[in-house]
Amino acid sequence: MSASTIDQIQRRFEGDTVPLPGKRVRQVLSIVLFFVLWAALVRFGILGFDKFVGPETTLVALVESLAGAPMTEGGETLYEHAAFSAYRVVVAVLIAMGIAIPLGLTIGTSRRWEDALFPALEVFRPVPPVAWVPIALLLMPTFRSGVIFVVFIGAFFPILVNTIEGVKTVEEEYVQAAASLGAESRDIFRHVIIPATLPSIITGVSLGVGLAWITVVAAEMIAGGVGIGYIIFQAYRLLQTEVVAVGMIAIGVLGYASAAAVHRTGHYLTRWEETE
Amino acid sequence: MSKHDSTTDDSTTAGPTPETTGKTGAIDINDLTKIYDPEGEHVVAVQDMDLSVGAEEFVALLGPSGCGKSTVLECIAGYLDPTDGEVLVDGNRVSKPDPKRGVVFQENRLFPWKTIKENVEFGPRMHDSIEEGRAESILDEMGLDGFEEAYPSGLSGGMQQRAELARLLANDPDIMLMDEPFSALDALTKEIMQKKLLEVWERDNRTVLFITHDVEEAILLADRVVVMTARPGQVKDVIDVDIERPRDPEVVTTDRFTELRERALSVIREEAERALEQEDGA
Amino acid sequence: MDSRRRLVRVGSILSVPILWFVASRFGLLAGLPAPVEVVDTYVAELYRDDFWISTIRSTIRVLASFVIAAVIAIPLGLLIGRYTVFADLTFPALEMLRPIPPIAWIPFTILVLPAAELSIMFITFLGAFFPILLNTIQGARGVEVEYSRAAQSLGADSYQTFRHVIYPSALPAIHAGMIVGMGLAWVNLIAAEMVAGGTGLGFLTWSAYTSGSYPTIIVGIITIGILGAASSMLVRMIGHWQVDWATEQPA
Numbered sequence: 001m002s003a004s005t006i007d008q009i010q011r012r013f014e015g016d017t018v019p020l021p022g023k024r025v026r027q028v029l030s031i032v033l034f035f036v037l038w039a040a041l042v043r044f045g046i047l048g049f050d051k052f053v054g055p056e057t058t059l060v061a062l063v064e065s066l067a068g069a070p071m072t073e074g075g076e077t078l079y080e081h082a083a084f085s086a087y088r089v090v091v092a093v094l095i096a097m098g099i100a101i102p103l104g105l106t107i108g109t110s111r112r113w114e115d116a117l118f119p120a121l122e123v124f125r126p127v128p129p130v131a132w133v134p135i136a137l138l139l140m141p142t143f144r145s146g147v148i149f150v151v152f153i154g155a156f157f158p159i160l161v162n163t164i165e166g167v168k169t170v171e172e173e174y175v176q177a178a179a180s181l182g183a184e185s186r187d188i189f190r191h192v193i194i195p196a197t198l199p200s201i202i203t204g205v206s207l208g209v210g211l212a213w214i215t216v217v218a219a220e221m222i223a224g225g226v227g228i229g230y231i232i233f234q235a236y237r238l239l240q241t242e243v244v245a246v247g248m249i250a251i252g253v254l255g256y257a258s259a260a261a262v263h264r265t266g267h268y269l270t271r272w273e274e275t276e
Numbered sequence: 277m278s279k280h281d282s283t284t285d286d287s288t289t290a291g292p293t294p295e296t297t298g299k300t301g302a303i304d305i306n307d308l309t310k311i312y313d314p315e316g317e318h319v320v321a322v323q324d325m326d327l328s329v330g331a332e333e334f335v336a337l338l339g340p341s342g343c344g345k346s347t348v349l350e351c352i353a354g355y356l357d358p359t360d361g362e363v364l365v366d367g368n369r370v371s372k373p374d375p376k377r378g379v380v381f382q383e384n385r386l387f388p389w390k391t392i393k394e395n396v397e398f399g400p401r402m403h404d405s406i407e408e409g410r411a412e413s414i415l416d417e418m419g420l421d422g423f424e425e426a427y428p429s430g431l432s433g434g435m436q437q438r439a440e441l442a443r444l445l446a447n448d449p450d451i452m453l454m455d456e457p458f459s460a461l462d463a464l465t466k467e468i469m470q471k472k473l474l475e476v477w478e479r480d481n482r483t484v485l486f487i488t489h490d491v492e493e494a495i496l497l498a499d500r501v502v503v504m505t506a507r508p509g510q511v512k513d514v515i516d517v518d519i520e521r522p523r524d525p526e527v528v529t530t531d532r533f534t535e536l537r538e539r540a541l542s543v544i545r546e547e548a549e550r551a552l553e554q555e556d557g558a
Numbered sequence: 559m560d561s562r563r564r565l566v567r568v569g570s571i572l573s574v575p576i577l578w579f580v581a582s583r584f585g586l587l588a589g590l591p592a593p594v595e596v597v598d599t600y601v602a603e604l605y606r607d608d609f610w611i612s613t614i615r616s617t618i619r620v621l622a623s624f625v626i627a628a629v630i631a632i633p634l635g636l637l638i639g640r641y642t643v644f645a646d647l648t649f650p651a652l653e654m655l656r657p658i659p660p661i662a663w664i665p666f667t668i669l670v671l672p673a674a675e676l677s678i679m680f681i682t683f684l685g686a687f688f689p690i691l692l693n694t695i696q697g698a699r700g701v702e703v704e705y706s707r708a709a710q711s712l713g714a715d716s717y718q719t720f721r722h723v724i725y726p727s728a729l730p731a732i733h734a735g736m737i738v739g740m741g742l743a744w745v746n747l748i749a750a751e752m753v754a755g756g757t758g759l760g761f762l763t764w765s766a767y768t769s770g771s772y773p774t775i776i777v778g779i780i781t782i783g784i785l786g787a788a789s790s791m792l793v794r795m796i797g798h799w800q801v802d803w804a805t806e807q808p809a
């Protein structure tokens with residue numbers, strides 16, 4: 001479709017020559033169409049969709065899982081799997097924040113530290129966190145700490161890189177203004193550098209949380225044990241496709257909730273920023 | 277006397293000192309030269325400039341855009357190191373920023389992450405001298421009561437500029453360095469701000485170095501108007517403004533004001549043309 | 559940068575293998591293969607077809623999936639960003655799928671798609687797709703209305719406005735999305751190869767672990783890292799080239 005055709009359609013819509021449902025209705029329609037499409041694909045077996053489950057079966061399985069039924073024969077419940085995955089993400093992200101933020105502030109403010117540390121860290125950055133799974137399993141005393149280690153690596157670099165970037169883009173003018181008001185370098189760090197860097201840190205944390213979820217799912221799938229990633233793959237092996245779908249929904253909800261939590265917190269911490 | 281510690285080094289002493297005059301805030305610029313990027317582009321912004329500003333004097337620095345006004349101010353503030361020459365404040369050589377020398381810029385430099393009140397109390401807080409209610413009374417004076425808890429992004433340009441002036445006053449500096457503080461404001465707001473500034477200055481006795489490219493603003497506010505040459509900046513002419521104080525924006529209609537303005541304009545016109553030619557050549 | 563600084567930075571990089579050497583020498587990280595072993599293994603791998611097939615496979619998978627993701631996500635993002643009706647009809651469904659980590663789709667794709675190759679590519683595609691899409695939408699929405707109005711007042715038609723105003727203004731955001739997308743393409747590719755098996759560097763690395771040939775794990779990681787760095791450099795280059803194209807004067 002060329003841009004001008006779309007333009008005409010848009011104009012016609014806006015000129016109300018075509019009666020169009022309201023915004024909310026359109027958005028609901030989008031979701032409804034998605035489910036209809038899903039059901040149809042399964043029903044008519046397009047591609048290999050007949051090997052997967054439709055929305056109705058999924059809903060039944062979801063309700064059962066939410067009611068506390070074990071997800072696989074004799075296994076853990078949805079809540080237990082979710083709790084394990086969430087625990088790994090939270091612990092790994094907190095450790096990553098605890099290390100990456102101070103490190104980023106140090107590297108960003110001091111050229112000497114930057115030269116000494118940053119190139120060495122850059123060596124590791126291009127390696128996808130998941131690639132560390134075998135190493136983590138080799139080196140870590142327990143499987144659990146291995147998964148947390150890999151998830152930590154996933155969250156670490158986005159936070160580090162964004163913190164450094166944030167410090168470097170702090171406007172010199174604010175530093176000067178603070179100095180002219182009598183601030184010593186410690187005050188400048190605390191009252192200028194840290195708050196000015198906060199929006200970037202938050203961006204880094206939200207990217208880090210996203211990567212942490214990807215990593216935790218991958219690590220659990222690969223290394224097994226317990227957790228949503230594990231159950232998705234285990235259910236596939238047992239051909240319990242409705243459990244696969246429930247697992248995907250669960251991981252989506254967890255990912256969404258954690259992103260929203262980071263967003264909310266970030267918004268509150270930077271409420272001074274201009275809002276549209 | 278200022279309550280701040282002196283952070284300038286005392287080895288050089290020349291020009292008027294607090295001991296000889298009893299007042300603080302005298303600025304002496306001796307043979308100041310500032311070259312940006314000496315190995316690369318080699319921009320000579322200011323060359324061999326001499327200027328003295330007496331304690332508690334109000335001096336306007338006038339000159340075409342790009343002639344080095346801001347450079348001079350940043351040397352006095354202690355943000356820039358002179359390539360050659362020196363700046364003395366009360367006889368001490370300036371080497372770094374100091375709360376005795378407050379600065380206000382054209383674009384506001386309020387900390388966006390602090391409320392207006394936190395901004396105003398920033399200076400006092402740095403030397404543990406927050407007085408209960410002082411920020412409020414200064415904000416009140418600036419017509420900003422009720423905005424204590426607002427963030428700078430919620431204020432109009434004129435209000436931000438007033439808040440910045442309030443932040444400066446709360447810190448009680450000897451010298452106020454102002455770099456085109458009102459030039460981004462609309463005419464009406466600008467007039468209000470000029471009035472406010474005059475009020476504050478006539479009451480508090482501080483030295484003011486006020487940069488502007490607006491001839492009328494310079495004459496309206498200052499005791500002396502220093503006109504700079506096109507780059508490299510030097511002092512071209514000094515005009516004494518012998519209009520009585522207290523002044524208000526009405527004085528622009530008097531004959532004396534018109535005379536002084538014509539004189540300043542004729543000096544600056546020449547330099548503005550030279551500055552334009554420089555740009556064409558560049 | 560003066561030579562002293564450069565020296566420190568080189569030293570910083572060198573400290574990685576040196577610390578590794580020291581650690582394995584004194585048994586600080588029990589189980590970690592020693593650098594010498596890894597170098598030997600690396601050289602040996604370079605003579606093995608399997609290593610090269612894995613490397614080439616992974617590279618092709620990433621590049622192809624990334625290109626497909628960009629080709630779909632950029633136009634889609636521009637449309638969603640510019641046309642509210644279109645956005646309302648498509649975006650909610652996409653937003654519902656977005657929080658699901660791409661790798662979580664793998665059982666689904668193995669079931670539904672006819673070949674394992676397609677599954678792995680679909681996962682990789684998803685990794686790149688959403689970052690590019692979201693950034694494009696944001697870029698398209700960020701275009702100042704004034705610019706498109708100005709262009710229209712100057713006589714630009716829809717296509718010209720799009721080509722000379724909307725696309726160039728959205729480009730920095732699109733580019734940022736592509737950089738993130740390339741990173742996530744690799745993350746998900748490696749995960750998918752480890753899970754689905756078959757070929758590729760992810761599989762090579764994981765099967766090295768399961769078969770106990772530990773030095774090969776590190777060979778895999780290093781190769782993945784080199785390719786990852788090279789591909790993000792490539793995206794950066796494409797970005798510069800795109801910005802040049804977008805800002806060039808209309809003929």
Ligand SMILES: Nc1ncnc2c1ncn2[C@@H]1O[C@H](COP(=O)(O)OP(=O)(O)O)[C@@H](O)[C@H]1O
Pocket residue numbers: 312313319320321339340341342343344345346347348507
């Ligand atoms: N950081 C810098 N690097 C190089 N040149 C500069 C820099 N800052 C200012 N200049 C140049 O020095 C000259 C004087 O600048 P400035 O003091 O800002 O002038 P004014 O305030 O009078 O407009 C200008 O030509 C400007 O381009």
Ligand SMILES: [Mg+2]
Pocket residue numbers: 345346455
């Ligand atoms: Mg200036």
